[in-house]
Structure formats: C-alpha cells, structure tokens
Amino acid sequence: MTRPADLTRQALITAALAVFAEKGFTAGSVRDITRRAKANGAAVNYHFGGKEGLYREVLRNALAAFENNARVDDAEAETLPRREALARFVRQQLVPLTKRDQFSRYLRLFAWEQVSASDVFATSSPPRSCRSSRPRAGSCAATCRKMRARRSWPSRPFG
Numbered sequence: 001m002t003r004p005a006d007l008t009r010q011a012l013i014t015a016a017l018a019v020f021a022e023k024g025f026t027a028g029s030v031r032d033i034t035r036r037a038k039a040n041g042a043a044v045n046y047h048f049g050g051k052e053g054l055y056r057e058v059l060r061n062a063l064a065a066f067e068n069n070a071r072v073d074d075a076e077a078e079t080l081p082r083r084e085a086l087a088r089f090v091r092q093q094l095v096p097l098t099k100r101d102q103f104s105r106y107l108r109l110f111a112w113e114q115v116s117a118s119d120v121f122a123t124s125s126p127p128r129s130c131r132s133s134r135p136r137a138g139s140c141a142a143t144c145r146k147m148r149a150r151r152s153w154p155s156r157p158f159g
Helices: 004-027 030-037 043-048 051-068 074-079 082-098 102-115 139-150
Strands: none
Touching (some): 004 030, 004 102, 030 051
16 A cells, blocks of 8 residues: 555655756746645655755656667667658657657756756766666667766766
8 A cells, every 4th residue: 555655755756847847947846846746845845855856856767767768779879871860869859849748748857957957967966877888778878978978977876
C-alpha cells in the first residue's frame, strides 16, 4: 500500500515538472506547484528541502527518461544519410514538443535551461552513465555532452 506521504511527493514532482516546463525554474513558483499538487505549502521543504531540491529531483527524472528513451546510438547516428538523420531528429526532438505528455515537458525543461540556465542545473552533476569518457550512447549521452560543452559539471552529485 502506498503511503500518503509518497503520493504527496509524487504529486509535487508531477506538478513541478508541469510548472517548470511552462515557466522555467526562476519563474516557476512553489505556490503554483503546491496548488497544482493539492499539497500543503510546507510539503516542498519537507520532501525536498526547498525549491532547488525539488528541481534537482525533476532534473534527475528528466535525465533518466532521456537515458531510457534513447533510440539511436551515437555511432549509428554518424553513419546515417543526412536526410534520415534530420528525419530522426524531427521525430525524436521536435514532434514531442507539439504534445502535452511527460516527455515533451522534459524537452521543454531542457529548452528552458538553454535559454535561461539555472544555478541548480549548473551545480548538479550528470547521472553516472553520462560521467564516463564514453557515456552510454543515445539521447542522454548527447544531452550530457552538450551540457558539458556549455558549462562545467562539478563532481558533486544530485542531492
């Protein structure tokens, strides 16, 4: 049986993803998140230690989703004809942006980080699979390489 605290925690993560995908980290408010999650205002501090901790959890989930949904490995992508590579990019990166599902929210979250990078993202490290010199192939690896090129990833892990 799921405890009420676990349900509240998951509701906060789901609501935070929606708010941060719509408004970005800076403009996303804890008040809006707790209202959408139908949770007490203090629940964010209780479960995550604050807005930053909640955002780290959302980022962790987003990176895990990219890792789990990797469709093309980097070696294969290098050998594709340009037309096929472009078609795959559109299917994997642009088409999901037109939808309102969880994965599209993760894409929007990373788009916000490209436009208005948060200190939380800058001070968080990538997941283990992206830390090695040869990360696991796919979307997560490509995302991590882009983020590494843009900012330095300190060795401090999420949380």
